[in-house]
Amino acid sequence: MLLTCQSGFESLLGAEIAACRLGAVDASGAGWIRLGGVGGGAVPELCFAHRAMLEPAEISGDGVNALAGRLCDWFMGALRGERIEGAWPSVWQAPIEIPGLGKRLGSVEDEFNALLRKRLSRVAKLASPDLPRGTGPARGLFVFATDFGRLYASRGAWLGGQRRMADDSAAPSRSYLKTEEAFVVLGREPREGETVADLGAAPGGWSYSAAKRGAQVVAVDN
Secondary structure (H helix, E strand, C coil): CEEECCCCCHHHHHHHHHHHCCCEEEEEECCEEEEECCCCCCCCCCCCCCEEEECCEEEECCCHHHHHHHHHHHHHHHHCCCCCCCCEEEEEECCCCCCCHHHHHHHHHHHHHHHHHHHCHHHHHCEECCCCCCCEEEEEEEEEEEECCEEEEEEEEEECCCCCCCCCCCCCCCCHHHHHHHHHHHCCCCCCCCEEEEECCCCCHHHHHHHCCCCEEEEECC
């Protein structure tokens, strides 16, 4: 199992793993910890883990084409006997602390997608770069690069309760991001025609988040 977290919080995640007796740490790096001898199944609720990749495959290669080709071969094998009928997550991640690694992984992703379109165009068209809403188990393709010549891939993941949200320049405050993250994690958000009461509303980020979805907002603040 490979768990990802915010860079700098690896020791705290490691302490959580030890307290839960989830498994022994056999490798770690910027924003990730790998456990040895741990397979799939339920993952306890962890505060510092963003995501747990279940039974990840380690894929190595000297260049973009080698990594993409081996990853595509592995993915085709992992799909055997499974029929994909709807959208599925294809989520790629690399530590931002390693300069250039994100760009390298983006090139691997582009080459992988090109190979997948040649082999299974219908499946490739159904891929989504976004994580599913909510927490708990998810199935798709989850890729994490630990360095320029190695990445981990899994079909199954356990999603934790933290997500990175895109900022909105029209929002009156950054508190808007907290509500946006909560909507994604909980899998529920205000809808058009609903009424939302924001008590202690200033400076208005939460009210804005509900209003832009079409809800009628009653914002109260002294």
